Amino acid sequence: MINQYYHEEYPQNLTYNDIVFKEIGLEDRSIIVRYLNQDNFMISDISFGNLFIWRLARRIRFAIISDCLVIETTYSGKTPFIFFPIGTGDKLSCLRLLKKYYNSLGFPLEFHSLEKHNLEILMNVFDEKNIESKMNRDRSDYIYLTQNLIDLAGRKYHKKKNHLNRFFEEYEGFSFEEIGDSNLVELQDTWNLWSRDSNDDGLVNESNGIKSVFENYNALHFRGGLLRFNNQIIAFSFGEVISDNLCIIHIEKANILYRGAYQAINQQLLQHCFNQIKYANREEDLGIEGLRKAKLSYNPDIILEKYEAIVK
Structure with a gap:
């Protein structure tokens, strides 16, 4: 089963019915950090520390799918969204399974805090005409x-x-x-x-x-x-x-x-x-004018744009 995320071996030939998400806890730090270490990223959202701090404010869960880490966030009264799959596993398989999984629940496949190169991957996998996307400056x-x-x-x-x-x-x-x-x-x-x-x-x-x-x-x-x-x-x-x-x-x-x-x-x-x-x-500056002014005043080397996307 896919929820056996502590196993070194992951089953093949999974279906979307096998996907099980687990509430994030301190005991999960080692497995999440292990997958994060397999990838190159600069966004703040997916670090374990960020997930741990904000897990009390919204529902944060994770699953291992096609040997990729998938992190899901749900705000009260909202539909869930995920971050782009993390790790060196089969991301294409993971994305296709995720679309079937969320569609089976009656939800769209929705992503937040996408770096631009991952948005481009989504457009290749699901066809650009099936993707609604926007850059969220407040979250950069x-x-x-x-x-x-x-x-x-x-x-x-x-x-x-x-x-x-x-x-x-x-x-x-x-x-x-x-x-x-x-x-x-x-x-x-x-x-x-x-x-x-x-x-x-x-x-x-x-x-x-x-x-x-x-x-x-x-x-x-x-x-x-x-x-x-x-x-x-x-x-x-x-x-x-x-x-x-x-x-x-x-x-x-x-x-x-x-x-x-x-x-x-x-x-x-x-x-x-x-x-x-x-x-x-x-x-980020969260769109707060004073915070944006303060962060800009320190002359950032990079303002890392983050995108949101929905797969229709």
């Missing part, structure tokens, strides 16, 4: 040369460097600490205090995801850090290494009473935890 990822965000050198980073230097001067004596057993409980307490008055659904979902990370921090293999001033935590951030060339920064939070704390944790985290990684993916 911002990818930076890590060293640029550490050094902030040159005229295009002049204002950023000034803000950072002002933070260093105003909060002289601040310290950076990697997140670990010595400060994790204190960080949890700090975040509970910072997030206690939030009533926005999106922020509540994010807060719950952050709390879940802290509860399982060591098992997630994240790298993160915090800034401390006068013995108080004033900012924190964490992410994960995807490959020798890519890290993804999932969360960045700061106490806005400390001017420049966001700029400082951005630079300090990369300098201390990810300085050997070529690219840093700092995820």
Whole structure:
């Protein structure tokens, strides 16, 4: 059966009736990371850390089909969508099985966060005239040369460097600490205090995801850090290494009473935890004007376009 995803051998001659999706959990990290390591990708959506953080906000499941990892997401009241199959298995077979599977459920085969080359594959497999697609700018990822965000050198980073230097001067004596057993409980307490008055659904979902990370921090293999001033935590951030060339920064939070704390944790985290990684993916702007302006101001090396597609 296809739901025997922990087996090294996968059955041949599968039909769409054999497909079984499983709710994602921490125990699935090793198998998901194994398939992710077989593929080259730069999008943030399919990293295990991203899936784990947001699994409390929507239904996230996975299946192994034709020796490919397939991740499915369903928002409340919406039809499910998937990401492009992942791994070195038979992707063409996987795609054809998926179309039959979702059609049998009365749903279209719908994809989100497609990189352009995978959209082109879909158009070849199912014929371009049968594909409805669009680029979703709000979901495009911002990818930076890590060293640029550490050094902030040159005229295009002049204002950023000034803000950072002002933070260093105003909060002289601040310290950076990697997140670990010595400060994790204190960080949890700090975040509970910072997030206690939030009533926005999106922020509540994010807060719950952050709390879940802290509860399982060591098992997630994240790298993160915090800034401390006068013995108080004033900012924190964490992410994960995807490959020798890519890290993804999932969360960045700061106490806005400390001017420049966001700029400082951005630079300090990369300098201390990810300085050997070529690219840093700092995820999307979600169409939020202020967030888009801030991300653009750091001069991304790549704005990675992501597409949505429905197979008619």
